[in-house]
Amino acid sequence: MKIHERPDAVVASLYDRKTGSFQYVVSDPRTRMAAVIDPVLDFDEKTAATSTGNADRLLEYIAGERLDVAWVLDTHPHADHFSAAPYMAEKLGAPTAIGAKVVEVQKLWKDIYGLEDFAADGSQWDRLFADGEAFDIGGIPVRVMFSPGHTLASISYLAGSSAFVHDTLMMPDAGSSRADFPGGDARLLYRSIHALLDLPPDTALFVGHDYGKDGREPACVATVAEHRASNIHVRDGIDEAHYVATREQRDATLPLPTLMLYALQVNIRGGRLPEPDAAGRVYFRIPANRFSKK
Structure with missing residues (x-):
């Protein structure tokens, strides 16, 4: 934890080395109110077993700092790890939330997985945030x-x-991150990035993934000014056409991603495993030959 x-x-950041993912606890030091952002549920694809090591480390930090968690937040349905939002929400007694456009991602993957009875209405979260909606974490x-x-549903929390x-x-x-998943769009991604780069120069941008390029230690934060000066894809002077081509x-x-076909059927459910059968057994559904091999 850093x-x-x-x-x-x-801001406390916790890195999951297996998936290259960062998860966060952001807190107001005056009121001790906090939010958890994009917590990771551990998954072993060899045994199809879940565990809560990452989430429990977040809970230990929250307890140690005596924080009162107001929200457990997802930025989007992740393709490379499972969300631990339901587990964290249960432990903390806090509501879950995601962007309202998640219903479009749910509809897309409902069709891919052939989930005829799946409710693609966002009801798996307690709150769906609209663009521009505001709330407080303490002060x-x-x-x-x-x-x-x-993705179609990605949001940022300022x-x-x-x-x-x-x-x-x-x-x-x-x-920048890839834009080739179902529903992804490089042009939209460029415009979303530039909306972030129009924030004040000293705004700290906390990212979701890093893989330690060229052997450096994984890192999670850089300012708007630093991105505008040196981001290899979107620094000042790189236009939309060049970005999209790159x-x-x-x-x-x-x-x-290794876990994509497992993760998305969990994350469109808000981080819950598929419903068990009559005998209490849980199975993943993997679409064969749906995605070309690269």
């Missing part, structure tokens, strides 16, 4: 920014002087 002191908040004002491109952007951006030396060329070389 602690990032901001002028108006304390920290939060604004929801619709950030499509990586919490005071920090923004939690997950897969919209990566660290400056890594650029992003689409790069995406064409990428394999699917």
